[in-house]
Amino acid sequence: EVQLVESGGGLVQPGGSLRLSCAASGFTFSSYWMSWVRQAPGKGLEWVANIKQDGSEKYYVDSVKGRFTISRDNAKNSLYLQMNSLRAEDTAVYYCARVARLYCSGGSCYPAWYFDLWGRGTLVTVSS
């Protein structure tokens, strides 16, 4: 079955750290850009970070730059988000999402920047 399963969420104090994981199955993980997208309670969706297939390119929303690090292990079909210096405003459900492929050519696949597969999410609560 094609799916993404997040884990690692929980309650953490302001200034603390947390590492989220996403296990991918049912597709060739290493051929897709991957992302983290979050949703604060009662709010809309916000893209957080992207990572290229080989991990050589990473992009972040301004509000998490310098605090969050996205990474991946293609051998384990896993995506990660290391979150440091957490703030109350980081409280959200964090979704792992697969970036759709625009096309593949010459052994490389290029992203279309919308998300064609999502996990169910993991809740991160930052509170004292």
Next chain:
Amino acid sequence: EIVMTQSPATLSVSPGERATLSCRASQSVSSNLAWYQQKPGQAPRLLIYGASTRATGIPARFSGSGSGTEFTLTISSLQSEDFAVYYCQQYNNWPGTFGGGTKVEIK
């Protein structure tokens, strides 16, 4: 950053009726617009990309239209499983941004 505005915030519709959801971009996004459906406690699901192309497995009652700054998602005959929150997302400019969502509820 491109701001996406969805209207209405809540849409009350009877089963079998048509639902029309709107999404407006603060500047042109060409046809680089996607629609997602989200039910409580579930992952969002891709419905439409390229403004009008249905994703794999999406029923024909879902259709998308528009380009530039004005977009519409139409559900031709609402089924019970269609009551959910719908989000639009532009992916023409970095970073991709989402609208605030439209909740489709049972009338």
